[in-house]
Structures are given as structure tokens and as C-alpha cells.
Amino acid sequence: MQYDMLLLRFGEITVKGRNRSRFEKAALAHVQDLLKAYPATEIKKEYGRIYVVLHGEPAAKIIDLLKNVFGVTSISPVKVANSEIEEITAQAVSFIESMNIAKETTFKLNARRVWKKFPVSSHDMNQIISSPILKACSHLKVDVRNPEIELRIEVREQGTYLFSEVVPAAGGFPRGTNGKAMLLLSGGIDSPVAGWSAMRRGLEIECVHFHSYPFTSKKAEEKVIDLAQVLSGYYGQIKLHLVPFTEIQTTLAQGKHDSVMITLMRRAMLRIASALAERNNALALVTGDSLGQVASQTLASMNVIGRATTLPILRPLVTTDKEEIVSLAQQIGTYELSILPYEDCCTLFVPRSPSTNPNLHVIEKIEAALPQLDEQINEAVSGTETIMIRPGEAVIRRSEAEPVVQDKWF
Amino acid sequence: MKYFDHAATTPPREDVIRTVTEVMAQHFGNPSSLHRLGEDSSKLLSKAREVCANVLQVKPGEIVFTSGATESNNLAIRGIMSKYRHRGNHIVTTSIEHPSVFETCRQLEKEGCEVTYVPVQPDGTVTAEDVLSAVRNDTVLVTVMHVNNETGSIQPIEEIGKDIKSRHPLVFFHVDGVQAFGKLPLSIRNSRIDLYSLSAHKFRGPKGAGLLYVREGVSLAPLLTGGGQEGGLRSGTENIPYIVGMAKAVRLAAEQQPHLAKQLAKLNLELHEGLQHLGGLEINSSPQGAPHIVHFSYPGMKAETMLHMLEEEGFFVSTQSACSSKRSEPSRVLLAMNKEMDCALSGIRISLGEEHTEEDIRQLLRAIERTMERLQRVKGGNS
Numbered sequence: 001m002q003y004d005m006l007l008l009r010f011g012e013i014t015v016k017g018r019n020r021s022r023f024e025k026a027a028l029a030h031v032q033d034l035l036k037a038y039p040a041t042e043i044k045k046e047y048g049r050i051y052v053v054l055h056g057e058p059a060a061k062i063i064d065l066l067k068n069v070f071g072v073t074s075i076s077p078v079k080v081a082n083s084e085i086e087e088i089t090a091q092a093v094s095f096i097e098s099m100n101i102a103k104e105t106t107f108k109l110n111a112r113r114v115w116k117k118f119p120v121s122s123h124d125m126n127q128i129i130s131s132p133i134l135k136a137c138s139h140l141k142v143d144v145r146n147p148e149i150e151l152r153i154e155v156r157e158q159g160t161y162l163f164s165e166v167v168p169a170a171g172g173f174p175r176g177t178n179g180k181a182m183l184l185l186s187g188g189i190d191s192p193v194a195g196w197s198a199m200r201r202g203l204e205i206e207c208v209h210f211h212s213y214p215f216t217s218k219k220a221e222e223k224v225i226d227l228a229q230v231l232s233g234y235y236g237q238i239k240l241h242l243v244p245f246t247e248i249q250t251t252l253a254q255g256k257h258d259s260v261m262i263t264l265m266r267r268a269m270l271r272i273a274s275a276l277a278e279r280n281n282a283l284a285l286v287t288g289d290s291l292g293q294v295a296s297q298t299l300a301s302m303n304v305i306g307r308a309t310t311l312p313i314l315r316p317l318v319t320t321d322k323e324e325i326v327s328l329a330q331q332i333g334t335y336e337l338s339i340l341p342y343e344d345c346c347t348l349f350v351p352r353s354p355s356t357n358p359n360l361h362v363i364e365k366i367e368a369a370l371p372q373l374d375e376q377i378n379e380a381v382s383g384t385e386t387i388m389i390r391p392g393e394a395v396i397r398r399s400e401a402e403p404v405v406q407d408k409w410f
Numbered sequence: 411m412k413y414f415d416h417a418a419t420t421p422p423r424e425d426v427i428r429t430v431t432e433v434m435a436q437h438f439g440n441p442s443s444l445h446r447l448g449e450d451s452s453k454l455l456s457k458a459r460e461v462c463a464n465v466l467q468v469k470p471g472e473i474v475f476t477s478g479a480t481e482s483n484n485l486a487i488r489g490i491m492s493k494y495r496h497r498g499n500h501i502v503t504t505s506i507e508h509p510s511v512f513e514t515c516r517q518l519e520k521e522g523c524e525v526t527y528v529p530v531q532p533d534g535t536v537t538a539e540d541v542l543s544a545v546r547n548d549t550v551l552v553t554v555m556h557v558n559n560e561t562g563s564i565q566p567i568e569e570i571g572k573d574i575k576s577r578h579p580l581v582f583f584h585v586d587g588v589q590a591f592g593k594l595p596l597s598i599r600n601s602r603i604d605l606y607s608l609s610a611h612k613f614r615g616p617k618g619a620g621l622l623y624v625r626e627g628v629s630l631a632p633l634l635t636g637g638g639q640e641g642g643l644r645s646g647t648e649n650i651p652y653i654v655g656m657a658k659a660v661r662l663a664a665e666q667q668p669h670l671a672k673q674l675a676k677l678n679l680e681l682h683e684g685l686q687h688l689g690g691l692e693i694n695s696s697p698q699g700a701p702h703i704v705h706f707s708y709p710g711m712k713a714e715t716m717l718h719m720l721e722e723e724g725f726f727v728s729t730q731s732a733c734s735s736k737r738s739e740p741s742r743v744l745l746a747m748n749k750e751m752d753c754a755l756s757g758i759r760i761s762l763g764e765e766h767t768e769e770d771i772r773q774l775l776r777a778i779e780r781t782m783e784r785l786q787r788v789k790g791g792n793s
Contacts, residue, residue, distance in 0.1 A: 281471070387449075409432065
């Protein structure tokens with residue numbers, strides 16, 4: 001069947017009172033962005049809903065695209081009829097016929113007269129329309145309680161909408177409606193999922209990645225760029241900050257505090273990410289921590305590491321099982337990238353027996369004995385390269401030749 | 411020719427000119443563009459904001475780049491009055507503000523605001539007490555300049571700020587810092603300032619660039635709407651070369667302030683003493699005022715005549731402020747200081763810069779003396 005239109009529904013944002021229009025606008029802008037690839041389509045906004053008029057564009061492909069729009073809870077492909085009872089009936093019959101329904105499928109018709117001037121009442125419509133449907137598809141069984149198929153008909157002045165399929169969509173809050181946070185993006189499985197989960201709650205995300213070339217390969221960096229690109233597919237475009245971390249790692253490694261190396265590194269990362277957050281007006285950090293997964297994710301470790309920043313640290317995956325994370329990663333399309341075998345700066349220095357219970361006092365003492373650390377953290381912040389990642393577009397890296405911000409100018 | 415009109419504008423620094431030219435040539439990207447060229451420009455903009463914020467000891471997010479002092483002052487005053495109308499509609503200012511403040515207040519009066527113009531003492535200063543006693547229950551904003559652009563009188567900003575905020579914490583405090591920056595020290599935070607205006611060309615930066623400090627938490631209604639640049643407060647593509655040039659000028663001006671103030675104060679004193687020595691002049695500024703401004707009247711002579719005669723002698727000076735000098739009206743500021751009309755009609759402002767030497771001052775004094783003699787002869791011949 002050739003659908004005429006898609007109906008996009010919003011979930012929890014419809015209860016947002018006075019802020020609702022802001023949320024709806026954000027979702028609308030997101031839809032508009034994605035539909036640029038289908039210029040024939042036309043968007044109509046109505047109370048609590050968005051309609052996409054297809055004008056011949058492929059419904060299935062566009063549904064696949066739009067079900068990633070945060071804030072949209074479900075999508076239905078819609079057939080449109082003129083608001084006249086004969087035409088509605090005819091369309092309803094052909095709608096059901098085209099669905100190729102198996103025998104004994106249970107069915108319910110749910111007709112609703114939104115336009116009160118329509119001469120037939122909702123109740124009468126159900127009767128008028130269902131009998132020709134049942135005649136044409138004699139293998140259908142009516143079940144008004146728990147039907148396998150529900151054909152919904154909404155009669156409006158401008159046209160009558162017929163739809164049955166409900167495709168679940170991303171849900172959550174629309175793009176960027178709940179402020180901005182910095183995502184610590186490693187090349188692993190968890191952090192991209194944490195980023196997606198945070199974005200789904202309406203957070204705008206900028207990614208921060210720590211690279212330690214030449215300790216790690218440039219490939220590790222490419223992999224993170226690719227991961228950010230997958231995330232940008234859910235958002236439109238995303239900033240990625242690439243932080244040079246080699247110097248700091250070298251300094252920390254010289255201390256010979258093998259068992260708390262990861263703790264020290266994570267603290268330095270949080271401090272850098274916090275500085276970047278301040279520069280970019282972000283109010284939180286997002287990490288992929290999952291309680292108990294590795295030594296740095298015990299409660300004691302999270303406590304000591306978290307004290308390196310005053311910003312709230314959001315850990316969307318903190319109580320999630322690994323299997324759940326993996327399946328989410330597969331669902332959002334980051335898993336295959338995440339398992340590519342490149343060293344990143346965390347895996348490189350994993351000690352044989354990392355401490356699961358670091359002592360804050362001891363850690364602070366070690367840091368205090370490294371006077372160059374603060375300076376190096378500032379240098380890492382100012383040496384950060386920021387690139388804009390857009391879905392499906394090649395990433396342009398800054399040429400190494402001349403720094404953009406030249407000291408002599410200031 | 412010797413340039414003695416630094417209060418009107420200053421010659422831009424060589425290194426500022428170089429910065430502006432290089433940035434203009436190398437980074438033409440629109441900072442709002444998302445591609446790399448835009449990103450690069452945006453980086454320069456952030457760096458400039460950071461530099462300015464550091465110098466003023468405020469947060470980068472509190473700096474709004476504008477086209478200059480007039481825009482900064484307008485944005486501050488109008489922005490506050492339209493945003494906080496529910497608190498009242500009364501403004502307290504002084505009788506000697508720059509036109510960009512004074513005329514804005516006059517305009518707002520026509521739009522239904524009430525304005526109290528606190529009178530100045532004969533030396534051209536207001537007292538914190540007078541300003542404070544003008545504040546009422548429906549006062550929304552107090553706006554006072556730090557240094558007067560005509561006479562160089564210094565207003566007690568820190569005292570006013572502290573008094574207002576301790577007794578009327580909801581009242582906003584705006585300071586026009588244009589003539590003071592780089593000449594006098596000031597702490598925005600200690601003075602409890604909510605809004606602070608600067609203009610780059612007054613401290614050897616480019617014309618067409620300025621900034622407004624807006625304390626975090628203070629919201630303003632924008633004058634210009636559009637693309638939402640500068641946090642929505644000042645739409646319009648940012649003038650990156652000038653803004654970067656301004657940042658450099660801000661930094662250098664602040665660094666050199668103590669030294670420059672000392673140097674200028676010495677010349678200022680010499681000039682004051684020399685003018686006193688000449689006799690027949692009414693000196694309207696004080697050696698305790700801003701170090702770069704010396705102001706006197708030659709009652710009975712039109713200021714413009716004296717200006718042109720000094721020009722013939724090789725000296726550029728000013729009558730009144732540059733912004734009002736094309737009108738041959740008496741100086742509003744001098745009248746506010748209770749000066750006689752013929753004094754207010756004959757004001758000459760000499761404003762100093764770092765290139766001046768004691769020898770320049772001596773030559774200027776001799777030129778003034780010769781001019782006075784010539785004018786005296788003309789006057790004598792006529793009568």
C-alpha cells in the first residue's frame with residue numbers, strides 16, 4: 001500500500017505544561033533536519049503531533065529515519081481519505097485487504113469523529129465501516145478487548161486518517177531540550193551507549209576523547225571519530241574534542257603508583273573535561289561507568305575519581321547489566337565499531353592489580369607531589385582539537401601547519 | 411602636529427593594526443558557520459572573550475561584544491529598563507553623563523520612565539550620598555560614569571556601588587567606564603557593578619569595537635534581534651578582526667595602566683600649573699582628576715576660535731566632548747558644574763597620551779599663551 005502520510009506521536013513531553021511548545025519545536029526542528037534528504041515531503045504540526053506528508057516518498061525508509069528522533073514515541077503510516085463516509089469505508093476495506101492478514105487474526109475497528117460536524121457519529125461509523133470490511137475479509141475475527149490488529153480512523157475536517165501500524169520510536173525528550181553535557185567517549189562499548197542514553201533524555205552532548213599518540217595508534221582516534229559519527233546520526237551534528245593526553249600519562253606513570261594509575265588518569269580526565277565543559281557552557285559530565293564492571297567502577301573508586309570535579313557526573317548505565325549495554329550498543333549501531341581492537345589510553349596502562357578501593361587522601365598526596373600536573377592539564381585543555389562531526393560526512397581535520405589562535409594576536 | 415585629543419580617540423597601536431590586518435586576512439570565516447573556517451573564527455572569538463574577561467577579572471560568559479560605547483550604554487540602560495519594568499520605572503543618573511547615556515535617559519523619559527539627574531558639585535563630582543538619596547522604591551537602575559569625558563572628574567564608583575548594593579540590592583548599577591579604563595584602576599567586582607561599558611578606540615584599539623560586561627544573572631532585552639549572536643544580546647556577525655584587536659588593546663592598556671597613569675599625572679600637573687601661571691583662564695579640571703584630561707575656559711572667547719588658532723600653531727585639541735563639538739552650544743557639563751555661560755561657551759579640553767613629553771607640554775603652553783595674546787589683540791581692537 002502506498003501511504004500518504006506519517007503520524008509522529010510524542011510521549012512524556014505532552015505533559016510538560018508551559019514548556020511543551022519548546023519541546024515540540026525542538027522535535028520539529030530535528031524532523032526537519034532529517035527530512036532534508038527527502039525534499040518532496042511536507043511537515044504539518046498539530047497539537048501534540050507531527051504529520052509528515054509523503055508526496056510519494058518511501059514511507060518505510062523515512063520511518064526508519066524518524067524513529068530515531070528523540071521525543072517521538074511512535075510512528076504510524078497513514079492513509080488519507082476525504083471526509084465522506086462512502087470514501088472512508090472504501091479506503092478502510094482496501095487498507096485491510098492490502099495487509100495480507102493471516103486467517104483467524106483478531107481485529108477491531110476504532111473510528112473517531114474528531115470533527116464534530118461530520119454527520120455520522122463515532123459509534124455509527126464503527127458499524128457502518130466494519131461490516132463491509134468483515135464481508136471482504138471473511139477470515140477476520142472481531143475482538144474489541146485485545147485485537148491483534150486495530151484499524152483506527154480519525155475523521156477530521158481536512159481529511160480522514162486511517163492507520164493501524166504503530167512503530168515504536170526513540171522516545172525520551174527532544175534533542176537538546178535539557179541542557180548540555182560533556183561525554184567522555186572512549187573507544188569502548190559503554191560510553192557511546194551512555195552518550196545515546198543521555199541524548200535520549202534531551203541532553204546535548206559534546207564528546208571528549210583522550211588520545212595518547214604515539215602510545216596509541218591514530219586508528220584509535222579514527223575509531224572514536226567513527227563512533228561520534230554514529231552518535232551524530234541521532235543528533236544531527238556533534239562536537240568532538242580530542243585531548244592530547246600523552247604528557248599527563250607520562251607524568252602519572254613516572255610516579256610508579258601502578259595500582260592507582262587508572263584512578264589518577266580518570267581524575268585528570270575529569271578535570272580536563274570539566275574545563276572543557278566550562279568553555280562550552282556544559283553543566284555536567286556523562287560517563288559510561290557501570291557499577292562494579294572494572295576496578296575504576298567500584299563505588300569506592302567512583303567516589304575518589306568523582307571528587308576531582310564539582311560538576312555532576314551523570315552515569316546513565318550505572319545499574320545496567322553488560323548484556324543490556326551490549327544489546328543497546330547493537331541496536332544503536334556502535335557495537336561493531338566498539339569491538340575493533342585498537343588500544344586506547346585506558347587499556348594501555350591497565351596495571352596487573354588495579355586498586356578497587358583507592359584512598360582519597362593517598363591519591364591527593366600523590367597528585368600534590370606532581371607539581372607539573374596542573375600545568376599539563378591546562379596545556380591539554382588548550383591543546384585540544386575540536387572537530388564537528390556530521391552524519392555521513394567526511395571529517396575535516398585542522399592542518400597542523402599554523403595554529404588558529406596565534407599568541408601574537410592577543 | 412601634536413595630537414592632544416586622546417579623550418576623543420586614540421591612535422591605534424601598531425601591533426593592534428597588525429593583528430587586525432592579519433586576522434582579517436587569515437580568518438574571514440563567519441564564527442557562526444559550523445565548518446572549519448567558522449570554527450576557527452569562533453576560536454578567535456572565544457580567545458578574545460577570555461582575554462577581555464581575564465583583564466576585567468570577570469567570567470568570559472559575562473562579556474558581550476558590541477560596536478562601541480554608545481551601543482554598550484544603550485544596551486545596558488534600555489536592556490535593563492525593558493526587562494525589569496515590573497520593578498519600577500525610575501532611573502538615577504548624573505547631570506554630566508556622556509550623550510549616549512544622557513540622551514538615552516531623555517528618550518526613556520519620553521517613553522514614560524522617570525529619571526533623576528543627580529547634580530554635581532562645583533568640581534564636577536557627585537557624592538555617593540547624593541546618588542544614594544536619589545534612589546527610591548521604584549528605582550530600577552543607577553547609571554554613573556567613572557570619569558567625565560569633558561573635565562576628567564572622577565566619580566566615587568566603588569563607594570556608590572557598595573552603598574547601593576548594601577541598601578538596595580535589587581537596584582542595578584551601570585558604569586560607563588569608557589574614559590577611565592587604562593587610566594584608573596577599577597575592580598568591577600569590588601565596586602559591585604552589574605553592567606560596565608568599554609570602547610576599544612579610547613585605549614588605542616580599533617574604532618567600531620566595544621564591550622559590555624553583564625554580570626551573570628542579570629538579564630537584558632536586546633536592542634538588535636536576529637541571529638542570536640552574543641548570547642542573543644547582540645545579534646549580527648561578530649567583527650572578528652576588531653574584536654581580536656580590542657582584546658590585545660584591553661590587555662596592553664590594563665598592563666600599562668599604573669605606569670601610564672604616573673606618566674600622565676606628571677604632565678597633567680605641569681599643564682595645570684602652567685595654565686594657572688598664564689592667568690585669565692578658568693581651569694575646570696583638577697590635578698586630582700583623571701590623569702589624561704585637562705580642561706579650561708577662556709571666558710569671552712568662543713572655544714572654536716581658540717581651537718582653530720591652536721591648530722594653526724600645530725596642536726589638535728578639543729572643545730567640549732568630541733561627540734558634541736559640532737554644535738556650538740554651551741557645555742552641559744560645565745553648566746551643571748555651576749559655571750557661568752561665557753565659561754561654558756569657551757571650554758577647551760586637552761587630553762594626553764603616552765607619546766607626550768614635558769617638552770610637548772612646554773610648547774603647548776607657549777602656544778596657548780601666544781593664542782591668548784592674539785585673541786586679546788583682536789578683542790582689544792574690536793572694543
